[in-house]
Amino acid sequence: MRYLLLIYENEQAFGGLPEAEQGQIFGEYMDFSRSIRQSGNYVTGEALQPTTSATTVRVKDGKTLATDGPFAETREQLGGFYLVEAKDLDEAIKLAARIPAARTGSIEVRPIMPTPPVD
Amino acid sequence: MDFESLYRDERPRALATLIRLLGDFDLAEDALQDAFAIAIVDWPARGVPKSPRAWLVSTARHKALDRLRRARTLNAKRDEIARTVETVVAPAGLDEEPFTDDLMRLLFTCCHPALSPEAQVALTLKTVCGLSVEQIARAFLVPPATMAQRLVRAKGKIRDARIPYVVPSAEDLPPRLQGVLRVVYLVFNEGYAATTGASLVRGDLCVEAIRLGRLLRELFPASGEAEGLLALMLLQDSRRTARTDAAGELVTLEDQDRSRWDREEIAEGVALAEGALRRGGALFYPLQAAIAALHAQAPRAEDTDWPQIAALYALLLRLHPSPVVALNHAAAVAMGERLERGLRLIEQLEQDGALASYHLLPAAKADILRRMGRREEAAAAYERALRLVTHEAERRYLGRRLREVGGAP
Numbered sequence: 020m021r022y023l024l025l026i027y028e029n030e031q032a033f034g035g036l037p038e039a040e041q042g043q044i045f046g047e048y049m050d051f052s053r054s055i056r057q058s059g060n061y062v063t064g065e066a067l068q069p070t071t072s073a074t075t076v077r078v079k080d081g082k083t084l085a086t087d088g089p090f091a092e093t094r095e096q097l098g099g100f101y102l103v104e105a106k107d108l109d110e111a112i113k114l115a116a117r118i119p120a121a122r123t124g125s126i127e128v129r130p131i132m133p134t135p136p137v138d
Numbered sequence: 139m140d141f142e143s144l145y146r147d148e149r150p151r152a153l154a155t156l157i158r159l160l161g162d163f164d165l166a167e168d169a170l171q172d173a174f175a176i177a178i179v180d181w182p183a184r185g186v187p188k189s190p191r192a193w194l195v196s197t198a199r200h201k202a203l204d205r206l207r208r209a210r211t212l213n214a215k216r217d218e219i220a221r222t223v224e225t226v227v228a229p230a231g232l233d234e235e236p237f238t239d240d241l242m243r244l245l246f247t248c249c250h251p252a253l254s255p256e257a258q259v260a261l262t263l264k265t266v267c268g269l270s271v272e273q274i275a276r277a278f279l280v281p282p283a284t285m286a287q288r289l290v291r292a293k294g295k296i297r298d299a300r301i302p303y304v305v306p307s308a309e310d311l312p313p314r315l316q317g318v319l320r321v322v323y324l325v326f327n328e329g330y331a332a333t334t335g336a337s338l339v340r341g342d343l344c345v346e347a348i349r350l351g352r353l354l355r356e357l358f359p360a361s362g363e364a365e366g367l368l369a370l371m372l373l374q375d376s377r378r379t380a381r382t383d384a385a386g387e388l389v390t391l392e393d394q395d396r397s398r399w400d401r402e403e404i405a406e407g408v409a410l411a412e413g414a415l416r417r418g419g420a421l422f423y424p425l426q427a428a429i430a431a432l433h434a435q436a437p438r439a440e441d442t443d444w445p446q447i448a449a450l451y452a453l454l455l456r457l458h459p460s461p462v463v464a465l466n467h468a469a470a471v472a473m474g475e476r477l478e479r480g481l482r483l484i485e486q487l488e489q490d491g492a493l494a495s496y497h498l499l500p501a502a503k504a505d506i507l508r509r510m511g512r513r514e515e516a517a518a519a520y521e522r523a524l525r526l527v528t529h530e531a532e533r534r535y536l537g538r539r540l541r542e543v544g545g546a547p
Binding site: 020106107108109112128130132 | 250252299300301302310
């Protein structure tokens with residue numbers, strides 16, 4: 020079963036860290052990604068640009084409405100994600116707990132809903 | 139034949155095994171219900187089968203198949219379940235061990251940390267204890283529809299997020315077992331000291347919790363925490379009927395008629411607490427059970443070994459720090475005739491702010507001030523406690539105390 024691990028963190032706090040520390044955390048992410056590739060859990064994963072670059076889009080009465088900023092202003096922001104393959108929620112939780120941001124922010128674990136393939 | 143006790147004894151393990159075989163909580167519950175409906179007619183006429191549990195599982199398995207066939211919406215998932223069910227070993231091959239393993243699986247799944255505490259409690263009472271949705275709703279003072287919704291959502295999460303039906307690995311077992319014990323103690327406390335509503339004691343929940351406590355001790359004989367929790371619940375439950383007077387008013391530990399305490403529960407609780415403590419380790423429930431045992435063993439309130447209780451709370455506070463334990467520690471210090479020091483500890487807690495909305499903080503402070511003869515300050519603290527209390531019987535108790543120190547509620 021596939022799970023999406025959403026990485027929430029205070030992006031300002033991260034941006035405020037000294038460069039050396041940011042580099043160290045980046046290295047931890049590289050190690051984690053490599054490790055879950057080897058174990059066969061990795062499907063895909065990306066880091067996101069900060070929410071200052073986010074645009075939220077809605078269509079109301081056929082009109083497209085684009086507004087500056089993320090969907091919701093929260094204390095922690097979506098900063099990236101992994102899509103992983105895990106046998107059950109317990110394994111997915113164990114993977115989520117190894118993401119560096121689990122110590123400073125939070126990881127939301129969402130099972131992927133099975134849908135028929137698109138031709 | 140005592141069908142009711144047979145139902146109570148056989149149901150949890152039979153259901154746990156059916157859930158594993160069928161992979162579906164609702165189907166397993168419905169099919170087992172069908173099997174019991176047959177048994178209630180069949181057994182008095184033809185005698186109880188040699189292994190009632192195996193009979194129930196086997197019969198329920200066939201009933202589940204019937205239900206699956208009847209359901210016209212036989213999709214791939216249901217076909218798969220039906221195939222699994224058909225290939226299951228014959229009931230003769232079912233011995234005790236898999237039943238017990240399945241019951242552990244059921245407990246750990248119902249008490250999985252990915253479910254909300256309310257859902258864990260509801261699911262445990264529904265599946266392991268076999269209470270109806272209406273009974274659980276009444277015990278937790280919510281409308282039946284709300285409780286039903288809570289259960290549907292919990293079962294949905296188990297299915298959709300794939301919460302596994304397994305006993306955790308040796309490495310994960312201690313924290314997960316602690317989670318199961320917490321659920322059982324939540325059930326007990328809900329029965330022992332209802333947080334809202336008019337009835338102080340909803341004893342049925344205490345009875346269910348103690349039954350679960352016995353089950354956990356049987357399933358995890360090596361766990362000092364499980365032994366300690368059962369001891370703690372028995373010792374608290376021994377005072378249950380003495381906690382309220384004829385008019386339904388709250389009677390504090392100090393003023394209780396100790397001849398009304400249940401001696402049998404005390405004897406069993408004390409023996410279990412001693413056994414659990416002897417195992418050693420930084421154990422949460424055995425320490426609390428030891429404190430409860432000291433209260434239970436005092437012939438009169440004035441005989442209570444407060445210095446020993448304060449020392450146990452100090453140890454508990456060091457091993458498992460929490461503001462509520464700190465408050466209990468402060469109160470025990472004060473009761474050991476060190477009123478000034480107890481008061482200072484409580485004032486530290488007030489500054490700390492973690493218990494700002496907890497009525498027992500000003501209530502404990504008021505109690506110490508009253509004992510020190512500082513009536514005006516005591517009255518002010520009782521008034522603060524009265525503003526925070528939600529329980530009717532406790533409100534009336536605090537009101538009586540306030541009048542004693544010359545205040546007007």
